[in-house]
Amino acid sequence: MNETEKDIQIADNNYREENIVTLEWQEHIRRRPGMYIGKLGDGSSYDDGIYVLLKEVLDNAIDEFMMGYGKTIEVTIENGSVAVRDHGRGVPLGKVKDVCSKMNTGAKYDSKAFKKSVGLNGVGIKAVNALSSSFAMECFREGQMKAVEFVQGVLSNDREIVPTTSPNGTYVSFTPDVEIFGEYHYRDEHIEPLLKNYVFLNIGLTIVFNDKKFSSKNGLEDLLNENLTSEELYPIIHLFGEDIEVAITHTNQYGEEYYSFVNGQHTTQGGTHLAAFREATARVIKEFYNRNFEYSDIRNGMVAAISIKVEEPVFESQTKTKLGSKEMTPNGISVSKHINDFLKKELDNYLHKNADTVEVLQKKILDSEKERKAIAGVTKLARERAKKANLHNKKLRDCRIHYNDAKGDDRDKTCIFITEGDSASGSITKSRDPNLQAVFSLRGKPLNCFGLTKKIVYENEEFNLLQAALNIEENMDGLRYNKVIIATDADTDGMHIRLLLLTFFLQFFPDLIKKGHVYILQTPLFRVRNKKKTLYCYTEEERLSAIEELGPNPEITRFKGLGEISPDEFRNFIGEDIRLDRVTMRKEDLLKELLEFYMGKNTPERQSFIIENLVVEEDEVA
Incomplete structure (x- = not known):
């Protein structure tokens, strides 16, 4: 009997009745949290699990508003604990405990109670309960109140129903469990966009977050105005219909x-x-103009929002980030047909009534068409060159798993490091995870593409190969890496290369930044060590703290470039403890002005910015 056969026989002998285990509901969620809330995270990213917990509670409150109950929701977050108070109908008092702790229990299976809600499977609030160190729900209904309390999903207090003067509604409070999430922090910059989206989608709703009020009078028009970073060419077309906006x-x-x-x-x-x-x-739009426009020319530069309400939607995961539904209603009207019929009538009517918009829109389409035709020959040659390069692209050391075709946690972990020089790319390549981490190597400083047309993306070999590596020429659907990480030295040249790359993305692929895919890699500036311990320091404060911790006369090394860090050491900086700064754009960051400042002709101002944002090298003394 060979070793493989022995292993199989041992496995067979170990597979008995006592190996079959039935987990309590909360234990299953705690062992497999990713199934319910996606990735865990520490709160530094907008899609980390602690925000999913908040969203699951808010969704229930929003569903009450959508059914016509309660116009205000109060959200309080303090010291890592969350409280949400809605003014809906309140959970029926006899079912409060079950709603919090019994899987597949909820009113949303009954379309009479919740016709078009987000939460349909009765899991969300249970996941919040199970993944919290403490969880409580108080329900107020017709002058009576019922409260329950849990610890890590286990019932700790089941209070009697008592009279109350509080208005109808539900109060949920919870503290995410550090055993699950580790050290975490709720960040306003991730919470406020979430709350703004809720009010944009629900005109008449007010959300009060730590005494700050959010509301909207104009729905999706307000949403676009909040997110536009380039001037609109014509007034926003805002259309409403049954279950669609x-x-x-x-x-x-x-x-x-x-x-x-x-x-x-x-x-x-x-x-x-x-x-x-x-x-x-x-x-x-094509049929309105009765011209043979390309769809890509019509959509180039388009910024739009769509909101629909669907009975019993089918999402592709518990975190509900992608709709998979084919049917809109039980009578078989498809989502596609409903949207097409609505736009065919309402958008066409709008264009017939608004001649100024029609004129501006036609000019934009014709400009896009003109540019596309002008570079048609260049793009064809560039695509052929990129296709050949993909077979043996020395600039790209690809990984095996990609964002556009993977599922689960691996999908979110896919990344590409964009670095400069052979030594830096060599260190990253040798220390990376070849399954999930790719490396793209630049040759010197990339071109400053500010003010240039997209023709330059195809004429410039590096830009064309980078575009091809990311697979974003047509749109974001084919993006091959979740994180596009700029990895440059922490000196003036490195900062300049960083700005040139950001200019490339901002100029031609702004959505890559707006959707949160672009990051800056932090690497340590110092290594402080003695014979017993090594500490890596990213700031001057960390260096001083390390010196204090290790005692007198430690060895201090200043890393002047990525190439100076050995592959063995680099593994510490691009693995689980990787430090990344997400590149973001705010409402006030108008794209044209932003690029003008960083990459225009105002050289003195740009030089000052680069110098002021560098970490000044200190003398290497204790």
């Missing part, structure tokens, strides 16, 4: 930018409804 405009930025929602849920990965919207919008 859209807002559309064009800007002079390249590419397309969309915000899609189903039953108030932000479907960041799109799905059936967004695909239908993109196609139907282009088709209606």
